[in-house]
Amino acid sequence: MKVTVERAQLLKSLGHVHRVVERRNTIPILANILIRAERGKLTLKATDLDLEVNEAIAAEVSPAGATTVPAHMFYDIVRKLPDGSQIVIEATGDRGVLTIRAGRSRFTLQTLPESDFPDLNAGDMTHSFRLPAGDLKKMIDKTQFAISTEETRYYLNGIFLHTAITNKTEMLRAVATDGHRLAQFEIPLPSGAKGMPGVIVPRKTVGEVQRLIEDSEAEFLIELSTAKIRFTIGDVVLTSKLIDGTFPDYAPVIPLGNSKTLQVDKNEFEHAVDRVSTVSSERGRAVKLALAGGKLTLSVNNPDSGSATEELEVEYDSDPLDIGFNSRYLLDIASQIDGETAVLKLSDPGSPTLIQDKDGGKALYVLMPMRV
Template sequence: MKATIERATLLKSLSHVQSVVERRNTIPILSNVLIEASSDGALRFMATDLDLQIVETMSAYSVETPGSITVSAHTLFEIARKLPDGSQVMLDAADGKMLVRAGRSRFTLPTLPRDDFPVIAEGDLPTSFELAAAELVQIIDKTRFAISTEETRYYLNGIFLHVADDDRPVLKAAATDGHRLARVTLDRPDGADGMPDVIVPRKCIAELRKLLDERGDSRVQVDLSASKIRFTLGSAILTSKLIDGTFPDYSRVIPTANDKLLKIDPRAFEQGVDRVATIATEKTRAVKMALEKDKITLSVTSPENGTAAEEVEGQYGSDGFEIGFNARYLLDILGEIDGDVVELHLADSSAPTLIRENDKATALYVLMPMRV
């Protein structure tokens, strides 16, 4: 294989594929990127960790000898990153080695044969629909902070996608770690009818989000079955196995009878929580909210660091009471509120609280209280 490619093009492709590759691998070829040069002048880069696979196709400056080879993804990425801007990079693979040449720089890297490289067999992906890149960004940003990191509850280690028939056909995305729940509801895209319930793993979500940053206002093709999902974003194709598990019936924890309503400026609320949480420690992450008519007092008490309190204005007309929340969880939710007002629907100090911008908002959050 022998091909020449612009450094910027090579770097862009490698930045996408190398992040899929795990730093530590017991199987040597999984540390490599597969490079395929075709006679039509295209270069194809592919990387996998056996659960997630990315393929990106780029135009080469020239392809002298078509062929394919695998080489260390991280090493090639670091080389491309350090080469001068505007340089042409020649990749020449033969006899178990690959020569990388750009300007006065020369690198010789060991290679492994293409035939040993594993490929995820997609099988049939019967459900197929398109989403705007902006809609996918919204789904990811407004839910992924609630994905559980507990490996024992593996079925919570991703975003749950499913369709429903509420007052209209919808596509819903939900994530929870047992302490908080985030859900986004969008109009159901054409082709998503009859879609199986799927859990998209955390790593796939992270890689997809990076790719979406470059997609602007374009559309993304989504193809899925009960076990795999594929996202096509222009020149990049991301394929992932889905989490084989059952997501809990989260609708049961969304409160419907919380009768105490607090309306508050999310930025002022966020800044107040952040300030008083300065003295909170790992053990005392709880921020106490004392609610009175149109006044909220935030406070933190830490045996090691002392106390902090701040008053924040808000609209509240129900009976006064106190409730505690994990400061980090509350800040994560408030950070995703775009409007000028956020609604907290409360019941009592031990019941889950519903948080949303308003009843028309696409995103909804549920937060479990803490004892304070």
């Protein structure tokens, strides 16, 4: 095999592909990228057995061939080569090595045979639809922070993508929760998604898809079945297993009857929470919201380090209320509010709070209170 390829193209492609490869692997072949050269293109493929990324780039090929090389070392070599260089990659099957040449630089890497490389067989996909990259990015950005990292509740370790009805309109909805907070974002149901199964897309897959979005005007082809999902954008194909579990019924968690409404300037609120939480303990991170009349008093009291308070002018005309939240969770949600005004719909110190943009929008958030 002999391939000549532009450094910039190879680096960009390796950037998409090498991240899938875990740095610690008990199975040696999983530390490698499969490179296949044929008919004027170089195809790169990486997998961790749950997730597979495949990308093809233009290259001069003569003769064709395939082998596998250590992913992170290959990426680091290409990254450190000079801008604008032409890279020549050569492999001879009998010696089990790959040679990389660019200018006066020459590297030789140990390879493993292509035949050892696993294939994530996607099987038949039952549904497929197209989605603008900008819409998919928003679905991920608005919900990803609420994905649970608790491995014992594995069915919460991803985004639940499913169809739903809002105001008699069919929607494609993304939901994530870790039991303390819930994030929901929806868009009108794309053509082809009707009747699709509800699927849980794993956290790692969500992160990799997010990194593939470089142009919000581009379009994704999304194909899925009950077991797998495939995202295609340009020359990149990402295939992933889905989380094999049942996402809990989250509808009862969303409070619909909260009668106390607080309207606050989003930026002022975010900065004030950030300031007072400076003295909060790492473990508790509790911030108290005291509401009375048109005034909100934020306070943190940490016996080990001190206390902080800050007052804000707000729109609030219900009964006085004291309620506590985890400041980190509050900041995560506040950062997702697009408009100038955040609306918090509250009930009592022990009930969940609904947080939205003033105009409602496509996103809503639920936050469980803390004792303070």
